[in-house]
Each structure stands twice: as C-alpha cells, then as structure tokens.
Amino acid sequence: MLLKFSGKGYGFLFMKILVAGLGLIGASIAKALKKYTDNYIMGFNRTFSVAEKALEDGAIDETGDLSELLGKADLTIVNYYPDAIVPFVLENKDFIKRGSIVTDSCGVKSRICRTLEKEKLQFTFIGAHPMAGKEVSGYDNSTADLFSGASFICTPTCADESRVQTLVSLAKSMGFAKTVVTTPEHHDEMIAFTSQIAHVLACSYVLSPLAPQHADFSAGSYRDVSRVAKINGEMWSELFIDNKFALIREIDDLTKNLKLFRNAIEQEDSAELIRLMQIANKIKEEVG
Amino acid sequence: MLLKFSGKGYGFLFMKILVAGLGLIGASIAKALKKYTDNYIMGFNRTFSVAEKALEDGAIDETGDLSELLGKADLTIVNYYPDAIVPFVLENKDFIKRGSIVTDSCGVKSRICRTLEKEKLQFTFIGAHPMAGKEVSGYDNSTADLFSGASFICTPTCADESRVQTLVSLAKSMGFAKTVVTTPEHHDEMIAFTSQIAHVLACSYVLSPLAPQHADFSAGSYRDVSRVAKINGEMWSELFIDNKFALIREIDDLTKNLKLFRNAIEQEDSAELIRLMQIANKIKEEVG
Numbered sequence: 152m153l154l155k156f157s158g159k160g161y162g163f164l165f166m167k168i169l170v171a172g173l174g175l176i177g178a179s180i181a182k183a184l185k186k187y188t189d190n191y192i193m194g195f196n197r198t199f200s201v202a203e204k205a206l207e208d209g210a211i212d213e214t215g216d217l218s219e220l221l222g223k224a225d226l227t228i229v230n231y232y233p234d235a236i237v238p239f240v241l242e243n244k245d246f247i248k249r250g251s252i253v254t255d256s257c258g259v260k261s262r263i264c265r266t267l268e269k270e271k272l273q274f275t276f277i278g279a280h281p282m283a284g285k286e287v288s289g290y291d292n293s294t295a296d297l298f299s300g301a302s303f304i305c306t307p308t309c310a311d312e313s314r315v316q317t318l319v320s321l322a323k324s325m326g327f328a329k330t331v332v333t334t335p336e337h338h339d340e341m342i343a344f345t346s347q348i349a350h351v352l353a354c355s356y357v358l359s360p361l362a363p364q365h366a367d368f369s370a371g372s373y374r375d376v377s378r379v380a381k382i383n384g385e386m387w388s389e390l391f392i393d394n395k396f397a398l399i400r401e402i403d404d405l406t407k408n409l410k411l412f413r414n415a416i417e418q419e420d421s422a423e424l425i426r427l428m429q430i431a432n433k434i435k436e437e438v439g
Numbered sequence: 440m441l442l443k444f445s446g447k448g449y450g451f452l453f454m455k456i457l458v459a460g461l462g463l464i465g466a467s468i469a470k471a472l473k474k475y476t477d478n479y480i481m482g483f484n485r486t487f488s489v490a491e492k493a494l495e496d497g498a499i500d501e502t503g504d505l506s507e508l509l510g511k512a513d514l515t516i517v518n519y520y521p522d523a524i525v526p527f528v529l530e531n532k533d534f535i536k537r538g539s540i541v542t543d544s545c546g547v548k549s550r551i552c553r554t555l556e557k558e559k560l561q562f563t564f565i566g567a568h569p570m571a572g573k574e575v576s577g578y579d580n581s582t583a584d585l586f587s588g589a590s591f592i593c594t595p596t597c598a599d600e601s602r603v604q605t606l607v608s609l610a611k612s613m614g615f616a617k618t619v620v621t622t623p624e625h626h627d628e629m630i631a632f633t634s635q636i637a638h639v640l641a642c643s644y645v646l647s648p649l650a651p652q653h654a655d656f657s658a659g660s661y662r663d664v665s666r667v668a669k670i671n672g673e674m675w676s677e678l679f680i681d682n683k684f685a686l687i688r689e690i691d692d693l694t695k696n697l698k699l700f701r702n703a704i705e706q707e708d709s710a711e712l713i714r715l716m717q718i719a720n721k722i723k724e725e726v727g
Contacts, residue, residue, distance in 0.1 A: 341656035344649040349660035354719035355696035361632040368629035372637035375663035380723040384716030408643035421676040428672030431642035435668040
C-alpha cells in the first residue's frame with residue numbers, strides 16, 4: 152500500500168482497488184469509489200464486454216487479466232453470489248497480492264468468514280455487507296450513489312484493527328451513513344430478521360390466490376409488503392440456505408405471532424387483539 | 440336535493456352534506472369537499488370543540504345539534520369506528536332526512552351493509568370505503584388531499600343506480616383516482632388480503648425479539664414491512680373481528696406459504712426455493 156493520502160473524502164491511504172464482478176453492487180462500488188475517492192480502480196467481470204463498458208464509462212481505470220489485476224490490488228472487493236465467494240478466493244489465492252485485503256459484498260457472512268478464517272492465506276479476508284440494493288440488477292442499473300444513507304456492516308474474524316479501519320474509512324467515503332463492525336454470526340442473525348424474512352414474506356404474500364385482483368383494492372400496505380417479491384430467486388435461495396438456522400427461527404417466531412392473532416380473531420377476543428397491537432405499536436414507536 | 444350543478448370538479452347536484460365524525464378521515468373528507476366542490480358542508484363531532492375548530496378553519500360551513508343537521512342533510516357521511524356505524528344509523532334514523540343518502544367510511548362492509556339492508560329506512564344507505572389513511576390520526580392530521588390517487592370503493596346493496604352514481608361522482612371530485620362499485624362481500628375478501636393481513640403481519644413481525652436491535656442492520660425491507668405496526672389497536676380489532684372469516688383464510692394461506700419456504704430452506708432444496716420465488720416474481724411483474 153502506497154503512503155499517499157487521498158485528496159477526496161475522509162482521507163485514507165491511496166490504494167489500487169480491484170472490483171471483481173461488475174453487476175449492480177460491484178459496479179456501484181466502482182462508481183462510488185471513482186466519484187468520491189482518488190484511489191485507482193481496476194475492474195474485472197466474467198463477461199468481458201461489461202468490463203469494457205465500465206472502462207468506457209469511466210467507472211474503472213483499468214481492466215484485464217484477472218490474475219494480473221489480483222497481483223496488483225491492495226484491496227480486492229469480490230461481488231459474486233454467496234456460494235461463489237469462497238471458491239473465488241481459494242482458486243485465486245496464489246494470485247492475490249501478498250499482504251493485501253480481500254473483502255466481499257454478499258448478504259450472509261458466517262459460513263464465508265469462518266471457512267476463510269481456517270485457511271492459511273497470504274492476505275487478510277474481511278467479510279462485509281454493504282446494505283443496499285434495488286429491485287433491478289446488473290451493470291446498467293448501477294449508480295455511484297447507491298450507498299447514500301445506507302449501513303455498511305463489516306465482520307472481521309482475525310484481521311488487524313488497522314485493516315478493519317481502512318475498510319470502514321473507505322465505506323464512509325463512499326457515502327454510507329452508518330458503519331457497523333460486528334461478528335459474522337450477529338450479522339446473520341440480524342439480517343435474517345431485517346431483510347431475509349421480509350423477502351420470504353413478500354413472496355409468500357403474493358402467492359395468495361387474490362393477488363391478481365389486488366389493483367382496485369390496494370393502497371400503501373400491499374405495495375410495501377409485496378415490494379421485494381420482485382426477486383432474484385437464484386441469489387436469494389443461496390442466501391436463505393446459507394443462513395438457514397437464523398432464518399428458520401425468524402419464520403417460526405413470525406408464524407407463532409401470526410397464530411396469536413389468528414386465535415384471537417377466531418375467538419373474537421378483542422382484548423387480546425388490542426393487547427397484541429399495543430405491544431407492537433409501542434415497539435414501533437420506541438425503535439422505529 | 441336541489442337541481443343546481445356545482446361549479447367545481449365533475450359537476451354534480453348541489454347538496455347539503457353532513458360529515459359526522461371529524462377525525463382524520465371525516466375531517467379530510469370535509470376539507471376535500473370544501474376545496475374541490477361547491478356543496479354546503481355541515482360537520483358534527485361528539486367532542487364539540489373539534490367541530491368548532493373545523494368551523495374556524497373553514498373545513499365546514501356549519502355545525503350544531505346532530506338531529507337538526509341530520510334533518511337538513513341530502514347526504515350524511517358517517518365516520519366512526521366499525522362497530523359504531525350501525526348503532527349511529529339506527530339510533531338516528533328518525534332524524535335523518537327522508538329520501539337522503541347515508542354512507543360511511545369504514546374499512547369493512549358486509550356486516551354493516553347486510554344489517555342495514557334488512558331495516559326499513561326512509562333514506563338509502565350505501566356503504567363506502569375511501570381507501571386512504573395515515574399512521575397518525577385525529578382532526579389535526581386531516582388534509583384536503585388525503586384521497587389524491589386513492590381508490591374509493593362503494594358497496595351498494597339495494598340503492599338506485601343514480602344514487603350510487605351521485606356518490607361515485609362526488610368521490611371523483613374529491614381526488615380519488617379510482618372508483619369501484621362492488622359487493623360488500625367482495626370488498627371484504629379483497630381488503631383482508633390487500634390491507635388487513637398486512638397490518639397483522641407488521642405487528643407479528645415487530646414482535647420478534649430482534650426488533651429492538653434492528654437499527655444498524657435495516658434498510659428498506661424492515662421499514663416497509665413494519666410501517667403499519669404503528670396501529671390503532673381499538674379500531675383494527677373491530678375491523679379484524681368484523682371480517683374474521685376472510686382474514687383467517689388469508690392468515691392460513693400465508694402461513695401455508697411460509698411453511699413451503701421453511702421446509703425448502705430446512706431441506707436446503709434450492710430448486711424448490713427458486714421455483715417458489717420465480718412464481719412470486721412473475722406474479723409481481725404481472726400484477727404490480
């Protein structure tokens with residue numbers, strides 16, 4: 152890592168950064184890094200035409216042969232599907248620059264981080280989850296401001312504090328409003344609740360036989376609950392299975408709570424319904 | 440009803456309209472009628488100071504004794520909790536102007552409409568549901584533009600077509616984007632799906648033990664699914680119980696679909712997960 156400070160953003164070490172995978176998240180990362188930092192941004196994409204497009208757009212400074220790019224990068228950010236992260240790192244471990252940092256952007260962390268923790272690597276892997284997305288995917292939907300106001304979660308296992316801080320500073324300079332350092336397990340437990348079950352719910356909801364007739368009778372509630380049913384099933388099935396224990400616990404909790412409502416409605420027990428809704432209302436008022 | 444056409448909006452008969460109940464919905468109706476039509480708007484509220492405030496604000500043209508107002512109104516719009524609609528109409532039936540129209544604004548329709556259909560009344564009751572709301576309630580949150588872009592559902596049982604059209608035209612002039620005339624039963628079945636279960640879900644969701652820790656880990660999904668957990672338990676318990684059969688069917692359907700996801704996740708059956716999500720994705724793409 153060269154000891155030259157960036158002129159933009161929070162001011163951190165000047166780095167050569169490789170963004171591997173230029174889909175929605177990867178390309179948005181590349182664009183944010185180009186827009187808000189002075190680092191040198193290299194890009195790689197399996198479909199080469201996408202990397203060429205990124206180069207033309209100025210989203211990256213360089214593309215080329217993967218092993219050569221990996222050998223030059225002080226930081227490599229891997230933006231693939233969950234099940235492809237560990238294979239990418241292990242298959243390329245001999246090409247990755249000695250002493251560099253490797254991170255990822257996928258939405259589950261325990262299996263990836265705990266697997267790579269056990270490997271003898273000449274670089275440091277720090278799992279990360281930039282919590283942003285869209286209902287559309289691919290390079291063409293990427294934007295430098297995707298992370299504005301979002302949370303950046305970082306789940307180091309055996310990294311030096313200084314390396315974690317390099318990553319956190321970089322995230323801040325990209326526009327993330329909040330940066331959180333926690334364990335992979337705590338991340339996965341929380342994400343099962345805040346994100347994954349909302350996706351399971353949205354899909355389960357629109358599977359109702361009444362969904363096709365909703366238009367005349369729907370307002371904000373239908374729109375909000377069903378929004379993320381526009382989903383990439385291939386990616387989310389990997390995320391769900393990778394986090395099965397935490398997610399099943401959330402599904403079971405939700406099912407149990409739905410049953411409390413169902414029973415109170417069936418018994419026309421308004422006191423119980425009011426009690427349940429008062430608790431929910433209080434939680435929503437207190438924690439947002 | 441006087442045969443004078445309004446100078447604003449869609450042009451319908453000039454009427455004396457009584458808005459009974461000046462909470463969020465009632466007062467927004469009064470304000471919309473004042474802003475977008477030339478009708479004469481009377482207001483009644485059990486807490487008299489609210490009606491006085493509405494008069495000062497110009498949200499209504501007149502307030503006073505309920506029986507006198509009812510005797511003058513060509514159209515009375517009843518904006519009370521679900522269980523209070525039928526008692527209000529029956530207790531006041533001898534004061535309500537002969538030949539006038541009475542409607543309401545509550546979110547369930549079958550029980551109310553089918554009960555009043557059986558009564559011998561000297562006026563016509565037409566159930567209605569202006570599909571708009573906020574997470575806050577009361578006169579102070581009311582606004583003339585609450586209905587802009589919303590659906591107005593009207594569920595006549597034994598009304599003349601011309602009277603239904605009077606109500607529908609009035610709704611259009613108030614800013615509703617869509618007006619639907621259907622049966623009370625179809626309304627209630629659809630509302631169980633598009634609105635009620637979303638409220639049951641939001642409450643069930645925030646009852647998770649993880650909700651208090653969500654802030655660092657949440658993005659749009661948590662916000663959207665939990666939004667309507669800020670709820671008025673007293674009112675919604677009446678709505679849920681009034682529509683128990685349709686709502687329980689939706690809860691059971693949702694629980695069954697959640698179980699399909701749960702089982703596929705437990706068995707790590709990615710083909711089944713992808714299949715379920717592809718169906719959901721297709722429904723969302725086709726019906727919005």
